[in-house]
Structures are given as structure tokens and as C-alpha cells.
Amino acid sequence: MFDFASVTGWIDGFLRSHLSSALSFFIECVLIGLTILVAYAVIALIMILAERKVCAAFQCRRGPNRVGPWGLFQTVADMVKILTKEIMEINHVDRFLYNLAPFVVIIASVLAFSCIPFAKGLQVLDFNVGVFFMMAVSSIGIVGILLAGWSSNNKFSMIGAMRSGAQMISYELSIGLSLLTIVVLSGTMQLSEIVEAQNDLWFIFKGHIPAFIAFVVYLVAGTAETNRGPFDLPEAESELTAGYHTEYSGMHFGFYYVAEFVNAFIVASLATTLFLGGWMPLHIPGWDGFNAAMDYIPSILWFFGKTALMIFILMWFKWTFPRLRVDQLLTLEWRYLLPLNLCNLLVMVAVVACGWHF
Amino acid sequence: MLNLTLFVVVILTAIALVAAGWGIGAWISPRTYNPQKGEAYECGIPTRGRSWMQFKAGYYLFAILFLMFDVETVFLFPWAVVVRDMGINGLLSVLFFLVILVLGLAYAWRKGALEWK
Amino acid sequence: MENGSLASTLVFFILAAVMVVCSILAVTTKKILRAATYLLFVLFATAGLYFYLNYSFLGAVQLTVYAGGIIVLYVFSIFLTSTDEEKNRPIRSYRRWLGFIAASAGTLLCVYLFNAMPWGDAYHAKGAEVPVKAIGNALMSADKFGYILPFEALSILLLACIIGGIMIARKRR
Numbered sequence: 001m002f003d004f005a006s007v008t009g010w011i012d013g014f015l016r017s018h019l020s021s022a023l024s025f026f027i028e029c030v031l032i033g034l035t036i037l038v039a040y041a042v043i044a045l046i047m048i049l050a051e052r053k054v055c056a057a058f059q060c061r062r063g064p065n066r067v068g069p070w071g072l073f074q075t076v077a078d079m080v081k082i083l084t085k086e087i088m089e090i091n092h093v094d095r096f097l098y099n100l101a102p103f104v105v106i107i108a109s110v111l112a113f114s115c116i117p118f119a120k121g122l123q124v125l126d127f128n129v130g131v132f133f134m135m136a137v138s139s140i141g142i143v144g145i146l147l148a149g150w151s152s153n154n155k156f157s158m159i160g161a162m163r164s165g166a167q168m169i170s171y172e173l174s175i176g177l178s179l180l181t182i183v184v185l186s187g188t189m190q191l192s193e194i195v196e197a198q199n200d201l202w203f204i205f206k207g208h209i210p211a212f213i214a215f216v217v218y219l220v221a222g223t224a225e226t227n228r229g230p231f232d233l234p235e236a237e238s239e240l241t242a243g244y245h246t247e248y249s250g251m252h253f254g255f256y257y258v259a260e261f262v263n264a265f266i267v268a269s270l271a272t273t274l275f276l277g278g279w280m281p282l283h284i285p286g287w288d289g290f291n292a293a294m295d296y297i298p299s300i301l302w303f304f305g306k307t308a309l310m311i312f313i314l315m316w317f318k319w320t321f322p323r324l325r326v327d328q329l330l331t332l333e334w335r336y337l338l339p340l341n342l343c344n345l346l347v348m349v350a351v352v353a354c355g356w357h358f
Numbered sequence: 359m360l361n362l363t364l365f366v367v368v369i370l371t372a373i374a375l376v377a378a379g380w381g382i383g384a385w386i387s388p389r390t391y392n393p394q395k396g397e398a399y400e401c402g403i404p405t406r407g408r409s410w411m412q413f414k415a416g417y418y419l420f421a422i423l424f425l426m427f428d429v430e431t432v433f434l435f436p437w438a439v440v441v442r443d444m445g446i447n448g449l450l451s452v453l454f455f456l457v458i459l460v461l462g463l464a465y466a467w468r469k470g471a472l473e474w475k
Numbered sequence: 476m477e478n479g480s481l482a483s484t485l486v487f488f489i490l491a492a493v494m495v496v497c498s499i500l501a502v503t504t505k506k507i508l509r510a511a512t513y514l515l516f517v518l519f520a521t522a523g524l525y526f527y528l529n530y531s532f533l534g535a536v537q538l539t540v541y542a543g544g545i546i547v548l549y550v551f552s553i554f555l556t557s558t559d560e561e562k563n564r565p566i567r568s569y570r571r572w573l574g575f576i577a578a579s580a581g582t583l584l585c586v587y588l589f590n591a592m593p594w595g596d597a598y599h600a601k602g603a604e605v606p607v608k609a610i611g612n613a614l615m616s617a618d619k620f621g622y623i624l625p626f627e628a629l630s631i632l633l634l635a636c637i638i639g640g641i642m643i644a645r646k647r648r
Contacts, residue, residue, distance in 0.1 A: 037374070110368060126361070136543065349448060
């Protein structure tokens with residue numbers, strides 16, 4: 001199986017043979033930064049295009065089809081257009097917080113993004129508290145949204161931000177507990193080790209019933225955490241115009257838009273990593289020929305294939321279910337998902353303690 | 359040490375992303391002035407009152423419940439890492455912890471704190 | 476590595492400067508939500524300090540509980556207050572004195588702790604990340620230095636907090 005560590009190792013060796021060690025270290029840092037920047041932007045563009053295409057397919061429309069073949073460059077054109085739009089500030093905004101909020105949202109999103117193991121040897125941040133770290137940094141985004149809503153001096157923004165805050169903190173609990181269920185099964189929090197541990201079988205099969213329940217809970221909570229439909233009431237356009245980013249224009253608005261889509265990608269890729277083996281090919285213990293055949297498919301294709309499937313499911317949710325009311329939303333989390341999750345955690349511990357997993 | 363360096367690099371990247379997008383946007387976009395533009399985008403008629411209004415206590419209640427269960431999750435993470443090695447002891451040691459917290463949840467449920475009124 | 480230790484010392488002093496400056500700004504600013512934001516920066520820098528010392532678990536805890544939980548709770552409590560009395564009422568002089576006494580006591584305590592603490596090279600990053608398994612084993616062990624009893628007692632503390640929070644919020648309604 002192709003290991004991306006060989007590519008990075010080659011670049012490292014090449015730089016070190018020509019330059020001093022401090023300079024090559026600096027260049028490597030810049031290269032890593034640029035790679036993250038480009039990957040972040042490209043994934044955001046692909047996500048937005050996919051959303052529009054999938055939405056069109058669900059509504060029996062064509063979707064964007066004029067710019068480039070099959071409308072592939074539509075979102076690139078959109079990006080150029082949004083850059084040329086005026087960035088304006090309305091009266092009486094708290095200018096410092098208003099301008100700070102996009103930074104907080106984007107920093108949270110980029111930090112979580114850089115923890116994802118995209119392929120074998122292709123991961124930037126690999127803390128030994130990986131899963132927990134991702135949960136921690138994504139909780140920073142809530143503060144950014146609250147600041148954006150408050151500083152905008154707009155009642156719709158304010159209500160949108162409050163709803164968003166209440167929704168995101170509630171569903172973060174479910175995310176945490178369903179991740180905890182998988183940590184119990186894997187015995188580690190480091191994302192690279194979690195992927196390696198799925199070498200013999202993916203966790204969703206290894207942990208069978210409790211893992212599957214955790215998977216479903218995670219998908220529901222992840223959809224709510226990213227404010228996507230049917231949980232999109234913070235930005236319910238028919239009642240709140242646009243929610244917390246009503247008063248942002250041009251590229252300022254673009255940051256929220258991009259962060260929202262990349263956060264959906266992060267949720268999908270974390271589901272892939274924890275439940276569906278990440279970049280690990282489908283290995284079934286005992287079937288050596290089958291396993292060897294699966295290894296021929298590059299790890300990056302496995303990762304993006306599974307993530308694309310997860311993203312499609314998230315979009316399917318969005319375009320199928322009607323929007324929830326705020327009381328239904330909180331009831332779902334606090335009365336159903338949270339007790340279910342706690343029970344599920346105990347079931348998983350029992351399964352692991354008694355060795356009933358595969 | 360390596361992780362810390364990468365951490366700093368990633369944060370700087372995120373700041374650079376926002377700064378670059380904002381800078382380019384501010385540089386190539388037009389700027390016009392119009393007194394109407396400074397109005398809040400609310401209803402079309404001039405807005406009344408301040409937008410910083412008093413919100414209901416429900417939000418605060420959910421925030422405090424969240425905080426309690428968040429702290430609980432934080433303490434369960436190190437436990438979850440070792441429970442595999444501890445076997446049945448791991449289950450017993452956390453059972454008390456979870457039962458007490460479920461009592462808290464049941465109390466909140468009973469008092470109607472989990473309802474949105 | 477001379478270069479590396481210089482850079483890491485620099486990181487430490489940047490974090491310390493952020494903490495000091497933002498703490499001062501948090502108490503001097505007139506807008507309450509800005510004060511919460513500056514406090515958020517102080518908490519971020521504290522988390523950064525933990526990551527810098529390779530206590531990545533503690534750093535992540537700091538981010539989740541303080542930056543993601545406490546600050547959101549503060550913001551929600553700020554939104555609970557009514558804005559009518561936002562006019563700056565002059566502080567009464569006896570309160571000023573009380574504040575001065577409290578601040579001096581805090582300063583004295585800090586100076587004492589500074590002197591009592593064996594600094595050495597405490598602000599240099601240590602070896603490798605603390606393994607989570609070690610934390611878990613310490614938390615779950617019933618030995619002399621185990622933390623199983625505090626861990627179980629914590630659940631009762633959390634229960635008390637839940638009940639207290641509900642009581643206060645219901646009274647306010």
C-alpha cells in the first residue's frame with residue numbers, strides 16, 4: 001500500500017541536502033501551511049458544488065450546468081464573484097468583535113480539519129488525545145458564532161446566534177458520548193492508532209450493535225452540530241433572513257459559508273475515521289486473498305470514497321426531512337439521544353469487558 | 359515538540375486564510391457610501407430599540423446542564439482509554455459515576471428543566 | 476538544540492504576554508461582552524501553555540470546558556441581564572476600597588507563590604506528550620496515589636451543580 005510518508009520524507013531529504021536544517025524546516029512549515037490552505041479551499045468548493053448538484057437531483061432539477069463541463073467551475077466562479085463584493089459594516093456594530101468572529105470560526109474549523117488522517121502517512125496534527133482534541137477545537141466555533149450574532153446589532157442575528165449556541169452545545173454532548181463509545185472499543189484516542197486498529201475489521205462491524213447505535217447518534221448529532229438541515233433553524237431563511245451572519249457581506253460572509261461546508265466535511269470524515277476505518281481498506285480476518293486485493297486500491301481513494309458516501313447521507317437528510325422546531329430539537333437531544341447514549345456506552349463497556357466483540 | 363510546531367503552523371494558516379480572503383476582498387471590491395446601507399437588515403422600516411435584549415433563562419439552563427455533562431465527558435475520556443485493559447472492573451468503577459449523573463438528568467427531567475417553555 | 480530552545484522560550488513569553496495583556500484588558504474594558512472575549516483569549520493562551528508543556532490532554536480539557544463551556548455560559552448569562560442599567564453608574568467609594576484591598580491581597584499571594592515556587596527551567600517544554608493511558612490508570616487506581624475516590628466524589632459534586640443550577644434558573648423564571 002502506498003505510504004504518503006515516503007513523499008514527505010523525500011521532500012524533507014531533498015530540502016535538507018540542499019539547504020541548512022533551520023531553513024529547510026521553515027520551508028517545510030510553509031509548505032504544510034500552503035497544503036492545508038489549498039486543501040481547505042478546494043474541499044470547500046467541491047462541497048458547495050456537490051451540495052447544489054445533489055439538491056438539484058433531489059428536486060428533479062439540473063443544477064449548475066453552464067460554467068465549465070457539467071457546471072464544474074460554477075463554485076470557482078462564485079468564489080471570484082464573492083471576492084469582488086463590497087465588505088460593508090452597518091452602523092453601531094461592535095467593530096472589534098464583528099471582525100474577530102470570522103477568525104474564531106475559521107481557526108476552529110482549520111484546526112479540526114488538520115487532524116484528519118486523509119491517507120496513510122497524510123496527517124498534519126496527530127496528538128495522542130486526537131479525538132478529544134477535535135471535539136475541543138470544534139467547540140471554539142460556538143463562541144465565534146455567538147460573537148458574530150451579538151456584535152452585528154441585528155435582532156435576527158442575535159436570535160440566530162442564541163439558537164445556534166443552544167443547539168450546538170446540546171448536540172456536542174451527544175457527539176462526545178458517541179465518540180467515547182468508540183474510544184472504549186479502540187482503547188486509544190490517537191486518530192492514527194484508531195485507523196491502524198481497524199486493520200482486521202472496521203469498528204462498525206467489530207462493535208456491532210453498540211457501534212452501530214453510536215454511529216447513527218453521531219450522524220444525527222453531527223448534522224445538528226454543523227447547523228445543517230433538518231436542524232438548520234439558526235439560519236432558517238424564512239424567519240430569520242440568514243441567522244447569525246445576516247449582517248456580513250462579501251468575503252466576510254464567505255468565511256461562514258465555507259466554514260459551514262468544511263465543518264460538514266469534517267463531521268463526515270470523522271465518522272469515516274472512527275466507524276468505517278478511515279483510509280483503511282476493507283479487511284476481513286481470514287480472507288487473505290480478498291484483503292490483498294483490497295490493498296491495491298490506494299488509501300486516499302478509500303478515505304474520500306467513504307467520506308463522499310457520508311456526505312451524501314448528510315445531504316440526503318437535509319433535503320428529505322422538514323425543519324424541526326426549537327422545542328423538538330432540544331427534546332430530541334436531552335430526552336432521547338442523551339439517555340440512549342449513556343445506555344449505549346454501558347452496553348459497549350459490557351461488550352468490551354466480556355469480549356463479545358469481533 | 360513537533361506537534362506544538364505544527365499546531366502553531368496550523369493556527370497561523372487559519373489566520374492567513376482569513377486575512378488573505380479579507381484583504382483581497384477589501385482590495386478589489388468597490389466601496390460606495392449610502393446612508394441606507396448602514397441600516398440593520400431587518401424589516402425595511404427603520405428599526406426600533408436595541409438589538410441587545412434580554413433573553414429567557416432557558417438558554418442559561420441548557421448551558422449549565424451542558425457544562426455539567428461536558429465535565430463528565432472530560433473525565434470519562436481517560437477512563438475510556440484504559441477500560442479495555444481493566445475488564446469488568448472498569449464497568450463497575452464507572453457505574454456509580456454514571457448512576458449519579460443519570461439521577462441528575464432524571465431530576466432535571468422531573469423538574470421540567472428539559473422542556474422548552 | 477540551541478535554536479529550538481530559543482524558539483520555545485519565545486513561544487512561552489508570547490503566551491505569557493497574551494495572558495497578561497488580555498487579563499488587563501478584560502478588567503479595564505467597559506463593554507461586558509468584550510471582557511468575556513478577552514477572558515476567552517486568556518483561556519486560549521492557558522491552553523496553549525499546556526500544549527507547550529506537552530500536557531495535551533489538559534490543553535484539550537481547557538479548550539472544551541473553559542473556552543467551549545464556561546465562556547458560552549458567561550455569554551448566555553450576559554444575555555440574561557437587562558440592558559437598561561448599562562449607564563455607567565459611579566462606583567461607591569467603599570466598594571472602591573474593598574476592591575483595592577482584595578486586589579492587594581491577591582498581589583501579595585502571587586508574590587509569595589512566585590518566591591515559594593522552585594522555578595528552575597519550569598517553562599521549558601518537557602520530553603514527550605503525557606500518555607492518556609497513564610492519566611486513565613492514575614484516575615482509576617485505588618492505590619495510595621490513585622484518584623478513584625475523587626473521581627466518584629466528583630459525580631456527586633456535578634449532581635449538586637445540576638440541582639443548584641436548576642433551582643436558580645427556575646426561581647428566575
